[in-house]
Amino acid sequence: GKFSKSRGVGVFGDMAKDTGIPADIWRFYLLYLRPEGQDSTFSWSDLMLKNNSELLNNLGNFINRAGMFVCKFFGGAVPNMVLTPDDKRLLARVTLELRQYHQLLEKVR
16 A cells, blocks of 8 residues: 555565665665655565566566677677767767756656
């Protein structure tokens, strides 16, 4: 159900620590679940589902594919990069977007 500190409903900092679940998994799930303007509902089964499907499967698949790509096309080593002017413009744009993302994250948006 909905967390309520006054009613003792929820998983709070000391309780989360006692579960033995690594902090990064809690961070991922709470950011994934985090609402922008309303309450959210927590469930242990949803925590497990999101951890297994979203974090482990998707991230693990991405890392595996990237590693296989590097092995197949670059002999297992990422080559040195030579950035073109277009690459530099793209990196500047990405940097601006990341700054905005961080600002919005700080404002919980």
